[in-house]
Amino acid sequence: MIKELMTTDVLVVGSGIAGLKVSMELAKAGQSIIMSTKTQLCSGSSFFPLKASLGTQVTKNDEDKAVFLADIDAVSHDMQDREMAKIYIDEIRDRVEEFPEIGIEPYKLSDDRKACFANHGRTIYMLKDWNKIRENVTEIIDHYPNITLMERTAVISLVKQDGRVAGAILLNRDNDFIMINCKAVVLASGGFGNIYKHNLNPNDVDGSGHILALEAGASLVNMEFIQFIPGFTSPKYKTLWGEHTLNYCKDFVDEEGNSILDSVLPEGLSKEECFKIRSTHGPFTNSLPSKYFDIAMMKEIFRTKSEDGFELLYDPEIYNNKSDFYTIYLNWLEDRGINLTKNKMKIAPFAHASNGGVKIDSYGRTGVPGLYAIGELAGGIEGANRLGGNSTGACMVFGKRAAQNCLEFAESIERLEINLHQVTAQLKQGIHAFSADSQSALTPHEVMDAVREIMWFHGNVIRDEKNLQAALNKIKDLKASFNMGIFTNNIKERKSAFKARNFLILSDLLLKAMLERKESRGAHYREDYPFEDEFYNKRLVISRINGSLKLDFEVR
Structure with a gap:
């Protein structure tokens, strides 16, 4: 069953900014690295052409550190890891200086800017020109003979022995099973947006790293807090909408031209005020009155069962605003053949980033010896809302720290000899658990499409017990109709x-x-529990005990 056995010091899963940072740090220190990526070098959300640029916010000066921490605290609603946030703030300035080492040349904005959800402006470094970055990364990787790149490979299981990670099973580009024997594994495989029908992620951002970590004995945290950002359904599907353009929006209407906000706005909140507040942040949040903008969309989607989106009516005056904040975005749209006033601009809620993930400490350790998690995969400094401009920086800060600790760990141990017969038996057992006793089973693509549909309708902006329970029942039925064994025997x-x-x-x-969080907080909105509840001022931790999920609220 397993066709090849490979050895290395460290297996790094993922080749976005987090994966690149940790791989190069470890390679510089002399470790042999296998970097596995589902697609090609420079993948994941880091390199997805969603927008013209990405920003990284850093402290202006030492006095700004306390203010920065207060900004994170304010938006996180007690769901953040405060110690990790402090570390990020202390180290981000130094890590930004290291971007060129991994092929990225950021530029500093001339003035301080407020990042999404931030109360204060601070220094922002911008990352852009992804094609040039890819060229740079490829050239740099070529100078590391101890980094082996494995493209179009999928890690399907981690192997543990004597209580620690000892290797992994992969499907290579030919879909053959191969075994990698290593001292440590660093997961940097990104979020899980692809589990939603409409998402703003590439197809490889599919949550595989979360399952690898969970099944290896790690825990997940804050998984219910997911960013939903409006994206264009037309004229160009899956294009990021710039929320700041709402300052020039005249109305938000359905197919018949009726305003969809009129029926949901509470007394005292005007349409104009809702637009003004909503123009300051991309993701949905229950924390601000602008929540009705997104709630209105989902209510209409439920009512009409249509996913076509809703039309924004723009004032042509928007094209007279010559500030960089507008011209960069509007020119980027024009390059894609989009004009806000000439085209019919429709938006709907798209899944974007996950605020939670694998539970780690400040060195990316998961609690499983030899297993690390970094990047969007990890649940760290973020809470119920995610402060803009921290994601790329966190890849650098915790990528460096994970590499430092992983190096110490790898140098202190020897690789364990792996029993291939035992590993093969465990692999077959895992496949059997998802092999329904049916020859007329759903295909993998039918299962995935059904899951995406269920999650987009029931696990989106609006959630309630009835719909969540109905969704769980549908997932259970899908599992009962899926014979995994049939398809693992088919190499394609x-x-x-x-x-x-x-x-x-x-x-x-x-x-x-x-379902478990019976309140509304940040990105998590329960229509049947619309208010924040002090009882839930604790993070929800998910673990796997004897093959069964266990959900517990963390005592802190």
């Missing part, structure tokens, strides 16, 4: 079969987390 379907399996596990735990 193997990767899809494992991805479908992961979707079934991930959707189940996400829906259960949404």
